[in-house]
Amino acid sequence: MTPPATDGFAPAKVNLSLHVTGQRADGYHLLDSLVMFADVGDRVTVAPAPVMSLRVTGPRAAGVPEDARNLCWKAAEPFGLPVAITLDKHLPAAAGIGGGSSDAAAVLRAMEALTGRPSPMPVARLGADVPVCLLGRAARMRGIGADIQPLEIAPLHAVLVNPGVAVSTPEVFRALARKDNPAMTDLPWNADLTAWLAAQRNDLEPPARALQPVIGTVLEALGACAGVRLVRMSGSGATCFGLFESRAVADSAAQDLRRGNPDWWVRACTLS
Ligand SMILES: C[C@@](CO)(OP(=O)(O)O)[C@H](O)COP(=O)(O)OP(=O)(O)OC[C@H]1O[C@@H](n2ccc(N)nc2=O)[C@H](O)[C@@H]1O
Numbered sequence: 001m002t003p004p005a006t007d008g009f010a011p012a013k014v015n016l017s018l019h020v021t022g023q024r025a026d027g028y029h030l031l032d033s034l035v036m037f038a039d040v041g042d043r044v045t046v047a048p049a050p051v052m053s054l055r056v057t058g059p060r061a062a063g064v065p066e067d068a069r070n071l072c073w074k075a076a077e078p079f080g081l082p083v084a085i086t087l088d089k090h091l092p093a094a095a096g097i098g099g100g101s102s103d104a105a106a107v108l109r110a111m112e113a114l115t116g117r118p119s120p121m122p123v124a125r126l127g128a129d130v131p132v133c134l135l136g137r138a139a140r141m142r143g144i145g146a147d148i149q150p151l152e153i154a155p156l157h158a159v160l161v162n163p164g165v166a167v168s169t170p171e172v173f174r175a176l177a178r179k180d181n182p183a184m185t186d187l188p189w190n191a192d193l194t195a196w197l198a199a200q201r202n203d204l205e206p207p208a209r210a211l212q213p214v215i216g217t218v219l220e221a222l223g224a225c226a227g228v229r230l231v232r233m234s235g236s237g238a239t240c241f242g243l244f245e246s247r248a249v250a251d252s253a254a255q256d257l258r259r260g261n262p263d264w265w266v267r268a269c270t271l272s
């Protein structure tokens with residue numbers, strides 16, 4: 001009997017902090033990052049089919065590859081079961097919120113459910129962010145991305161903003177001046193997480209801002225929102241986020257930001 005189609009959510013990944021602590025001989029950087037996942041994201045549907053196919057739909061489909069270059073395809077193919085994949089794209093691409101990696105993780109989950117076995121290929125080979133996206137919840141991520149420690153963190157309320165410029169991750173890493181920055185300090189057990197975060201950094205923010213100065217404009221706009229508690233860039237950019245004390249305050253900030261900047265992608269969300 002043909003197994004039924006499976007449907008999965010691919011949440012946006014947010015790096016609340018991102019320290020670059022070293023560089024390996026192969027050029028990959030060592031990271032120390034607090035990662036959480038949003039309740040905004042893409043959707044993937046995976047169904048057994050006579051041949052492999054991929055269709056990308058949704059408001060952010062433009063420019064996303066519909067062939068073997070797509071991480072969804074790369075995640076499914078090694079299982080050896082041909083599937084028809086539909087990717088309903090809502091997250092901006094090349095945006096520092098791991099859209100492709102989270103899509104790949106959703107396809108991996110679907111393929112595991114359809115075939116009853118784990119990925120025949122090491123998942124980190126799909127990308128440094130894929131292992132944490134497969135976990136899909138708050139974690140401290142170290143090494144080049146595969147060293148993951150799940151964390152119990154109370155949900156945070158945020159607004160994500162992308163100004164519509166694509167940023168190349170390798171280009172940002174190349175533009176980073178210092179590769180051996182200090183690691184994060186240990187997370188607090190019961191103190192205010194936002195206060196702790198304020199003492200951490202995203203080391204990729206200065207090089208990304210130098211490449212795309214509009215990131216500075218986004219950070220300023222988020223910083224001017226009523227009730228904002230922390231403002232920072234995620235991943236290699238250009239998406240930035242603000243943290244707020246409640247979802248209602250985040251919703252209201254998102255509304256104001258959208259009104260003032262109709263071309264920006266602005267989403268209030270809850271991170272967990
Ligand atoms: C920077 C981060 C932080 O979470 O997020 P994004 O900005 O992509 O969202 C990730 O490490 C990105 O992960 P991912 O996008 O999966 O990276 P990969 O495809 O493996 O690598 C893309 C390129 O980024 C650089 N890279 C990536 C990860 C890493 N630890 N060191 C690196 O130097 C390399 O130049 C590599 O060729």
Ligand SMILES: Nc1ncnc2c1ncn2[C@@H]1O[C@H](COP(=O)(O)OP(=O)(O)O)[C@@H](O)[C@H]1O
Nearest residue numbers: 069070071093094095096097098099100101103
């Ligand atoms: N499923 C996918 N969604 C978006 N982009 C993808 C996907 N698969 C491959 N790509 C390619 O990967 C590049 C990086 O996209 P993405 O994973 O969204 O970046 P980031 O990790 O910085 O948010 C894109 O420019 C696109 O060409």
